[in-house]
Amino acid sequence: MCLTCGCSEEDGAVLTDLQTGERFLMHDDHVHPLGAKSTEQGHTHSHGHSHSHDQGHSHSHEHAAGHDHPHTHEHDHDHPHTHDHGHEHTHSHSHDHGPAHSHAPSTLHLQEQILGKNNVLAERNRGWLDGRNILALNLVSSPGAGKTTLLERTIRDLGGELSLTVIEGDQETANDAERIRATGARVVQINTGTGCHLDALMVSRGLKQLDPPANSVVMIENVGNLVCPALFDLGERAKVAIVSVTEGEDKPIKYPHMFRASEVMLLNKIDLLPYVTFDVDRCIAYARQVNPRLRVISISATKGDGLAEWYAWLRAQRG
Amino acid sequence: MHELGITQEIVELAEARADGRRVRKVVVEIGRLSAVLPDAVRFCFEMCAEDTSVAGAELQIIEIPGTAKCRACAGMVALDRPFGRCECGCTDLEWLSGEELRVTQIEVE
Ligand SMILES: Nc1nc2c(ncn2[C@@H]2O[C@H](COP(=O)(O)OP(=O)(O)OP(=O)(O)O)[C@@H](O)[C@H]2O)c(=O)[nH]1
Ligand SMILES: [Zn+2]
Ligand SMILES: [Zn+2]
Ligand SMILES: [Zn+2]
Ligand SMILES: [Zn+2]
Ligand SMILES: [Zn+2]
Ligand SMILES: [Zn+2]
Numbered sequence: 001m002c003l004t005c006g007c008s009e010e011d012g013a014v015l016t017d018l019q020t021g022e023r024f025l026m027h028d029d030h031v032h033p034l035g036a037k038s039t040e041q042g043h044t045h046s047h048g049h050s051h052s053h054d055q056g057h058s059h060s061h062e063h064a065a066g067h068d069h070p071h072t073h074e075h076d077h078d079h080p081h082t083h084d085h086g087h088e089h090t091h092s093h094s095h096d097h098g099p100a101h102s103h104a105p106s107t108l109h110l111q112e113q114i115l116g117k118n119n120v121l122a123e124r125n126r127g128w129l130d131g132r133n134i135l136a137l138n139l140v141s142s143p144g145a146g147k148t149t150l151l152e153r154t155i156r157d158l159g160g161e162l163s164l165t166v167i168e169g170d171q172e173t174a175n176d177a178e179r180i181r182a183t184g185a186r187v188v189q190i191n192t193g194t195g196c197h198l199d200a201l202m203v204s205r206g207l208k209q210l211d212p213p214a215n216s217v218v219m220i221e222n223v224g225n226l227v228c229p230a231l232f233d234l235g236e237r238a239k240v241a242i243v244s245v246t247e248g249e250d251k252p253i254k255y256p257h258m259f260r261a262s263e264v265m266l267l268n269k270i271d272l273l274p275y276v277t278f279d280v281d282r283c284i285a286y287a288r289q290v291n292p293r294l295r296v297i298s299i300s301a302t303k304g305d306g307l308a309e310w311y312a313w314l315r316a317q318r319g
Numbered sequence: 320m321h322e323l324g325i326t327q328e329i330v331e332l333a334e335a336r337a338d339g340r341r342v343r344k345v346v347v348e349i350g351r352l353s354a355v356l357p358d359a360v361r362f363c364f365e366m367c368a369e370d371t372s373v374a375g376a377e378l379q380i381i382e383i384p385g386t387a388k389c390r391a392c393a394g395m396v397a398l399d400r401p402f403g404r405c406e407c408g409c410t411d412l413e414w415l416s417g418e419e420l421r422v423t424q425i426e427v428e
Contacts, residue, residue, distance in 0.1 A: 110424060262399055
């Protein structure tokens with residue numbers, strides 16, 4: 001049990017820095033260096049403060065039930081939620097009204113975005129990256145489609161031209177990060193444990209540890225999963241979906257959310273086309289049905305086919 | 320899957336807003352195009368609410384249908400999955416509703 005926050009120390013994703021060997025357990029709004037005792041000193045509480053609004057500002061708010069407030073209220077209340085300054089934020093909070101008011105005091109009308117916390121953090125990451133002119137891409141695919149292989153190859157081919165660093169997401173092991181490290185690139189591994197996707201908070205911790213240089217490229221390899229990574233904005237410039245010819249050509253309509261959320265689809269392992277039954281045109285037609293604006297590039301991450309087009313797209317994103 | 324985390328968020332939002340009071344009911348809107356399955360949220364709710372001020376609360380899910388506007392002819396298209404085709408043949412659609420994912424009401428004691 002963590003004495004400061006009361007959280008169970010076993011829960012949470014683990015961040016590993018392959019270069020320094022440091023490991024951290026990530027909790028909601030703070031991290032625990034792993035191996036160290038859970039003392040006050042071993043604990044960095046970074047944010048997640050509550051603050052009060054005492055300036056007497058007024059909010060407009062909506063009541064869905066069809067009644068009107070002819071008044072504005074002044075507040076002197078506490079918001080127990082984290083709150084980002086300078087971001088779009090639906091400020092819907094509850095407050096009690098005095099007895100002069102007729103509606104049932106027990107019903108609170110809200111407009112709380114369920115993914116709001118993640119979205120706010122993703123915007124914060126985006127601002128952080130923009131400020132340093134760093135291009136971040138979120139690579140998504142089913143397990144084994146070839147994300148790590150593509151990254152290894154991209155780093156080897158473009159290493160002299162671009163500064164590339166990597167955030168690796170996997171449920172377990174640092175195997176992918178070790179592969180990236182072997183190319184000489186800076187990399188941190190995030191192990192999500194039971195979690196099946198990266199979220200913006202994990203990436204924000206990952207970025208702090210990675211400390212990518214200005215004007216560089218950060219590749220975020222998401223957990224192999226075509227479902228939930230579509231829902232979690234990480235602050236990336238674009239999602240790049242990878243699908244391989246060993247998976248069946250109907251992946252784009254079986255997992256439409258992911259292909260809709262992506263800007264590019266890389267059709268990988270085309271060197272295997274002579275050995276598998278895979279209709280390339282059909283796959284692309286399905287993908288376009290879901291996302292008419294999708295850019296499709298056929299590649300072989302191992303043999304090198306089509307990579308020139310991928311690199312051209314990558315360069316174009318840097319502006 | 321991700322519905323577990325989503326349901327945890329719902330419970331946390333309700334708990335924060337209830338500010339110590341017991342929550343009797345939570346109303347959420349889930350759009351048909353949101354990639355979140357209402358049944359899975361219902362399934363997770365009781366477990367997520369356990370040992371919180373939301374324990375025992377009723378969960379009401381309002382499902383919002385998907386609608387879109389065709390980018391070619393401006394015609395309206397109803398969507399029950401995250402893609403579709405306008406009568407004019409165009410698949411480039413601007414989504415108008417169906418992505419909702421929010422807590423809209425709680426009842427506290
Ligand atoms: N023939 C062929 N094999 C490939 C290609 N790209 C990747 N592979 C192989 O596919 C397997 C999986 O590749 P990875 O790069 O580990 O896939 P991944 O998407 O990173 O996998 P996870 O991180 O586990 O989700 C490895 O055996 C690769 O060698 C390709 O273009 N052609
Ligand atoms: Zn803790
Ligand atoms: Zn107010
Ligand atoms: Zn603040
Ligand atoms: Zn990988
Ligand atoms: Zn997930
Ligand atoms: Zn049309």
